Amino acid sequence: MVASVIFTLLFFGGFGFFFMQILKIRSNILLGRDLDRSGDASTRWKTMLLVALGQKKMFTRPIPALLHLALYVAFIITQIELIEIIVDGISGNHRFFAPALGSFYTFMISFIEVLSVLALIGTIAFLARRNLLKLPRLTMKELTGWPKKDANLILIMEVILVSFIFTMNGADEALLNLKSNQSNGFLISQYVGPLFFGGIKNHETLHALEQIGWWGHFTMVLVFLNYLPFSKHLHILFAFPNTYYSNLNPKGQFTNMEAVTAEVKLMMDPTADPYAQPVSDATPQRFGAKDVTDLTWKNLMDAYSCTECGRCTSSCPANTTGKLLSPRKIMMDTRDRLTEVGNGIRKNGKDFSDGKSLLGDYISEEEIWACTSCNACVQECPVNIDPLSIIVDLRRYLVMEESKMPTELTGMLTNIENNGAPWQFSQNDRLNWANED
């Protein structure tokens, strides 16, 4: 009875706190500018199923893809066991579904155990790749400090989660062996149980161990869940909406700035009244992006979906030739700044300002000017994040609001405006090539 009450409190407390954090993230994302990503639902569902659920883009690198798949499938399937844990916990039963499901129950738990072992192998391999093999993309300088700890913490939590599963099932098996010389018949714990706990010939100790495993597993699930909103690991949830709202246009198509279109049309219209009052007296939006609130909500959702795997950066031509630009850092900076702005607004109201901005305090001009707009980062991202569109919006702000750009580009733009080519050639000479040898 007491256990049921404690369990119910933990359960609702844990999930409640988690949903509060998710609502905060949602309100942060909604600080972004409007962008229409509605329509074509069937393509969107298909993209989500293939890219998020099917992990299609992970398989361009097969080894990490397989290890990742093991963890991912184990994560999803283990949630079935979580349902039983919740039912057992609230009702005070032990293995509530076992009698009704019979041999299918044995199969399910065995399946979960096998996946858990695979997940454990994956987790250890991932820890080794980060800490022993020191893969370049997992040890770059933007990961120093918290990001590195975050990654290891997640992996360690996964090891603990799996250990609790086997403590629970293993002690349960050993207890059953001892009591009645019978076995649960679960594929892994029927061996692991006697191996680890077979020496214990005391019912109470085995029962206590089983309970430690059970409560430990459940508590770790809650800890894990509530850690997600603060971690890069949030991608396990955000991968789904983020791929659903993917950009479905060709990658080379940059967004059209409608505010500019209105002004250019006015400039080219000979009948326009130069003294006309503006149609709306709302403050005009800033051109491009200086801070996170100038970005679109999809850019901000991208930032929360990033798990800092670094595939973007390792394929970036600027980064791999030693330039400062790292698309992964662009996404990490956007998330960090958004968290800061979101917290500030919640504390100090809508007009919060701390004198800082994404461009300048987080991302430098040198970084964004190194981009070749080649779309390699966009292509590589396993959850369809688009760092390029943030880079372009930051450039737009610099060029159109502050007229700040590398001097050669000023010349190039002047040439286009004066003679319709990025170089100093007369437009009248455009066909000269046809008469040259």
Add this chain to the structure above:
Amino acid sequence: MALQVPTMAELMAKGETPDILFWVGCSGSFDDRAKKITKAIVKILNHCNVKFAVLGAEESCTGDPAKRAGNEFTFQMQAMMNIQVLNGYEVKRIVTGCPHCFNTLKNEYPELGGTYEVIHHTQLIQDLINTGKLQLEGGSTYKGKKITFHDPCYLGRANDVYEAPRSLIEKLDAELVEMKRCKTNGLCCGAGGAQMFKEAEKGNKEINVERTEEAVETSAEIIATGCPFCNTMMTDGVKTVEKETSVKVLDIAELIANAAEL
């Protein structure tokens, strides 16, 4: 044979309309190396009796480098002026000699009122071969030679055109050898995003050198491209790694024109 390069204005004066507009682009009009590519395209068009025209002095930059540099005003001014000219001539189909013009005309002009069927020159040449208008038989210029293809970002990743240029290399009876990073994984030449017009930021290597080294590793005799900017970057790269005697950088259009002995 002298090149036949009619302009839209000339055809209109005669009351004729071409089947397709050839958008030459700034590089193809003014850059000495790229002009050769332009001429190769025209040779193919002339040889196949394609009824085409150019805008000549009425053509102006599409605005691509302005847009990539972040200057949407300059881009849209250019786009609107070009759209006025194109719509004035009631242009329906456009072939470009440059993937940047291709991308901008195809993807970024419709929202500003300019909707056309836009193809890249490799797609047009592929079509000419497939319909039997262009034949390469007897052309043994490149038979058995190793050729690698460098994917221009604005043709490949940006617009998913990977097969047209490759199918043309195969038509040459040449051996197509792929670089380690190709197609969707292709490495940029370093010119895109307005980089062509500025010095690169501080780093430990130039992107075009990195890419050229990868091309040289395939032991190809020819690096084929489909973009005048990639051509410049790869040509410079070949000079940097001192391979200019053994490795040539050529556009697909030039390879086809040479093979057809035009």
